[in-house]
Amino acid sequence: MLIRTISNRALFMLIWIAAFFTVIVLNWDAVGRPAAESAHVQSFKVMFISILLEALPFVLLGVFISSLLHIFVSERTISRFIPKHPLPGIVFACLLGIVFPICECGMIPVVRRLLRKGMPLYMATVFVLAGPIINPIVYASTFMAFRSQPEMAYSRMGLAFVVAAFIGLFIHKFVRKSDLAIRGAQANGLDRGAISHAHASCGNHGHEHKHDRSLSSVLRHASDEFFEMGKYLILGALITAAIQTFMARESILAIGQGEWSSQFFMMGFAYLLSICSTSDAFVASSFASMFTGGSILTFLVFGAMLDFKGTLMLLSVFKKKYVLLIAALLIVSVPLGSVLFQYVLLQ
Known part of the structure; x- marks a missing residue:
């Protein structure tokens, strides 16, 4: 645990140092350049x-509240209120x-524990998809x-609810047996290897809170999550x-104004960036003048539901075929829903 924490913080500091020197070098090189080039450098620094x-501020608020809940709120408390009927269950999981x-970084450990306490597969899937979006901080x-x-x-809230509910109903209807989706060791007990893999991907989200419910534990957990995100x-x-x-503005506009090219560009962009859902809106808003409203919405919903690091964490709990099924459903439903929302609400 200590080695992982040091590794996360070292990587965080290296990225900060690289970003700092990038800005310094650009500022140094801008001296003596033509006015147009200097303006580009200034624009880059201001944007970054x-x-x-x-x-x-939202990242800090998010990790602190996440840590409070992680340390002091038991999943057993939540599991008592799980509805038995699928429709109320899906609504419950969405909310x-x-x-x-x-955020999605801390979602998988929580879901793993809820599955072990008896949460149905379709509800756990809905929670994994909707939880990082349908919350007050996001x-x-x-x-x-x-x-x-x-x-x-x-x-964003509405589309996340619709997409997660649709996938939950699909899973309830067509994937009834948990052993077809959940990894064997996870279905029968705690998969140590999977947990180590997930922890390495998203920081320390272990069971420490069961033993240490002090303020220092909250701050330590918040610190680890902040360095990770x-x-x-x-x-x-x-x-x-x-x-x-x-990048040439004409090229961005050509992609961003295409109804479907903008959708697929933003899905790929969100998947590779893997930005936390508490802060991705600020990245998305910087594209608002160049991309369609529907493609911006796709970035905000798809990226929070499925990104690169999230895929690795999903694979630590679910079988590969099940993760591919979820990805396929998202690739189809999110762009279609975004286009519909664009014409109805985002004109």
Whole structure:
């Protein structure tokens, strides 16, 4: 655990140092350059710093509340209220993120414990998909990022609910046996190897809170989660600023205004960036003037439901075929839903 924590913090500091020197080098090289080139460098720096400054308060708030819940709220308390009927169960799972406002990094350990306590597979899947989006912190960050377009925040919550509910109903109807989806060791007990893999991907989310419920434990957990998520935010801000500054605007507009090209570009972009759902809205809002509202919505929903690091964590609990099924359903349902929301709410 200590080695992993040191590794996460070392990587975080290396990314910060790389970002700092990138800005310094660009500023140094801008001296003596033509005015147009210097303007590009200034635009890059302003874009990068503004994304970080806007997102950091929500990341800090998110990891602190996540840590409080992780340490003090037992999953057993939640499991007592799980409905038996599938329709109320799906609605309950969609809204469970309001009680557990944690990002996708901390979702898998919680879901693994809930599955062991008897939560049905379809409900666990819905919670994994909807939880990182339908929660008050993500709503607040999205609303702040799109202050001039508040309908984007409503649309994000609504589309996440619709997509998660649809996939939950599909799983309930066609994937009835948990052993077809959940890894064998996980179905019968705790899979030590899978847990180690998931912890390596998303930081320390173990069972420490069962033994230590002190403030220092909360702060330690929050610190680990912040260092884990921070590196993705910095990388995302760097790449976003670089794309918008150095990629020809005509090329971006050609992709961004195409009804389907913009959708697939934003899905791939969100998957590779793997930015936490508490801060991805600030990256998305920087593309608002160049991409369609539907493709921005796709970025906000698809990326929070399935990204690169999230895929690794899903594979630590679920079988490969089941994860591929979830990915296929998301690739189809999220763009279709986004286009529909675009014509109805985002005009």
